[in-house]
Amino acid sequence: MGDKGERTRERILDVSQRLILQKGFSGVAIDEIVYEAEITKGGFFYHFKNRSDLARSLMERYLEDDDRIIKDLRTQSCELVDDPLQRVLAFLKLYADALGQVEEVHPGCLVASFTYESQQFDEVIHEQVRQGAESWKRLFIEHAEPALETHECEVSLDDLGDMLNAILEGGILMSRIEGNNAILHRQIMLFRDYVRRVFHPKAA
């Protein structure tokens, strides 16, 4: 199988992502990536045209992975319960567990990292970041929409989608600052509690 190159490429991406989330994109030298990935500089530039290309590839992979994870949890939640609102609540519990119940602290979100260095990147990456955030929001909204058939919601799903994104990003940040991943878990559960409170069964 001709996947040796692919494996090296993935290793470069893994190492890069880890380093970037700790030091910021501009704070990571290619020399450092090359050293940690146990390749040479030539090897790096065989796989990536330049720094920008690395950034674009990283974000692409990150968003794809994230999308898959969220969709998996959504599917799981649908298999667990039938009621649309309960599915949303189950989904949020699964999400909280997935992100918050690991020992180590969350490594950070590439979307946040790149946003705080936005002027270093070209318009292609800005668009990737926007699409990513919008995609997360839409996944939540689509999952929550069926619940509107049987329930009234006091808040717009649009605002709730933004709120989930904000809580996630903010929760990751606070967890990193405190070195305590439990914060992230609890914050998602608080959001879940809020969702529970703003939905009311429709009076038939």
Next chain:
Amino acid sequence: MGDKGERTRERILDVSQRLILQKGFSGVAIDEIVYEAEITKGGFFYHFKNRSDLARSLMERYLEDDDRIIKDLRTQSCELVDDPLQRVLAFLKLYADALGQVEEVHPGCLVASFTYESQQFDEVIHEQVRQGAESWKRLFIEHAEPALETHECEVSLDDLGDMLNAILEGGILMSRIEGNNAILHRQIMLFRDYVRRVFHPKAA
């Protein structure tokens, strides 16, 4: 007044903060700061020992400013209403308006910026960041505590404090991504709505 030096120092800090929030700490060269602040390199190093010193001074000033702003809003809210819970809600409305009702998008938070480049900084700055986040949280908790005399709260104030921090940081991030500061305003108002829902008057 012998504050010419102080004014230059402040100008350097202003320029640095603006640039860092756009490009990240590692992404900003001292040469660039020097150019934008219309001084020379010698002038820069007259005011700051080195890069680390700049970072520490920036964070120090940022936290002091932020602390003052929050305390002002808290005082304002106390002048507006008497009921402890209403004061918290008024405070959050004032906060939302202050941060969210400006035309331009929020420039970003230095605490978040530094956290996403944490490995670039020494332990002194890590401690500043931790203290900063804890300070914001404590200011909210102290402001909300009197409400517990007359009301029951279904959620711990500790968790609510973390939630406010998370919503703020996450809201700032989402606003920047979308280029729309209204998101930040609405997210703080959603948090306010949550606070309203978890507090119940005590049955005398």
Next chain:
DNA sequence: CGGGAAAAACCAGATGGTCGGTATAGTTTT
């Protein structure tokens, strides 16, 4: 199935540039 050419994957090293920081000597402002 095996050898060999082509293509893919990777290495070693050089280049030109940038950056943080230092140093020095002088000038303006307070």
Next chain:
DNA sequence: AAAACTATACCGACCATCTGGTTTTTCCCG
């Protein structure tokens, strides 16, 4: 006279990128 700079030069480290060569893998032909 002290504080607050300017002007300029310099250094060593670092850094992105390129060139040209080498190894490894693939795969096709016999």
